[in-house]
Amino acid sequence: MRLSISLADFTWPDSPDGIGVRVDRIVRAADQAGLDSVFVMDHLFQIGSNGPPEHDMLEAYAALGYIAGRTERIRLGALVTAVSYRDPGLLVKSVTTLDVLSGGRAWLGIGAAWNADESAGLGLFFPPTSQRYERLEETLRIARQMWEGSEKPFHGKHYTLTRPLNVPNSLTRPHPPIMIGGQGERKTLRLVAQYADACNLFGPSVDIVAAKLAVLRGHCEAVARPYDEIEKTMVAYFYPDKSVAEQVDSFGRFAEVGIEHIVLGRPGPFVVEDFEKLAELVLAVR
Template sequence: MRIGLQIPSFTFPGGPEQIGPTFGRMAREADQAGLHSLWVMDHFFQIGVVGPPEEPMLEGYSALAYAAALTEQITLGTMVTGVTYRHPGILIKTVTTLDVLSGGRAWLGIGAAWNEDESRGLGVRFPPTSERFEKLEETLKIAHQMWKGDESAFEGEHFTLERPLNSPPALRSPHPPILIGGGGEKKTLRFVARYADACNLFDSEELPRKLDVLREHCEREGRDYAEIEKTSLSYFSSPPSVDAAVDTIGRLAERGIDHAIFTQGTGQDLAGILGEALTQTEKIVPSGR
């Protein structure tokens, strides 16, 4: 079982001047605790389930680049980038840059986008749902093409790239893993089966059914279900004990999750707890889960 930490809030004691030192410390602690992954949200305004939009929110890839310079082993990604936020060619170039500078530790976390308020607020066009999914599929195709080193022109309904050059290439082989966030059963999980290396689902009662749907999509796509890394996103409403974290990890492993990602709550310091839970979990969860 792999363990990850998501940091969704940058409202730290001491105000904006303490954001850099505090976030940097959290990244180093997660790395030193042996966690597999570190994630930030790719939002421009804070989201409602965490706090009001006026709360501090860092741009995701700048934050990950900062974390990359302070860490050595932990992998780095956004949970997840809305497809409407960046032109796909620039997005793949950005993730590739993170991968090169971090020594091959980048993820491409991506989804169809949902936060219309921040898009309208910053003047980013927010198209209808059907168009966002069309753009998501084209972006996934462009990612595979650019990471293969194929510079031939890409002509889609929404995007045209005359020469999708990507130099330097990513260090991760065959490419930075692609994680698609979301549990939509008709399109999102079908895109996971067709294009992705990992999925991300909420830790909820629906989790087993979502994984069954993904398995069905894999069968239709001719994809080995076991090839896809199943990740979940969990949240502790109050500071957990190591035993509570171990219990949650064990439950998720039983449900078929390979990579449990936990959201850092206000006033919590999860890295140390998760590191200790990881040590205990390795004794009870088979390696490779």
């Protein structure tokens, strides 16, 4: 099993002046601890499960560029990009740039978006749910085409690209891994089966995760996609006050139903001191 972290809370006692220094130290520690990836949320206001909207939040792709320059081996991505916040050509160019400048370490994490409050607050485009899913599928098609190197014009229901040129192309071949976040059974998991290299689920229980993976398996069978080609990931919490053994036992129950990669958040912001135990966890779950 692989372990990663999600940086979702940037409100430290010395914020905002200390944010840059703290993120630098944390991602360097994550790199050295052997974690697989560091993710950031694609939110512009803090979300309710982490704190009030007024708490500090960084824009995802600017933050990932900063993190790329501070690390050497750890992979980098948004968990997950809100499809309606960026047009697909620009998004693919952003992820490709991250991949090239990081030496081939980028993910494309993407989902249908949900935070209408932050979208309205900042005047962002936020169409109805059905349209966001249509746009998500078109974006996935465009991303695959651009990473294949095809400049054939794309004419979709929502997007038209007259020349989807992407130079330089990604270093990761055939493309940066595509992770679709969410666990909607009718649309999201179908898109995973058709287009993605990884799914990202959020539980919260082993039984729910097992049921979602069974649905994904069914979608894979329907499109003749090998189920084992898809990396099964989920989000969970790292608890600094729990022992390594307790947390490994919890992760093991999800591994038994098929989870291969856990992305760890934390109650409150990460601190450098967390990474000694996180390094132990990485070794314990290998």
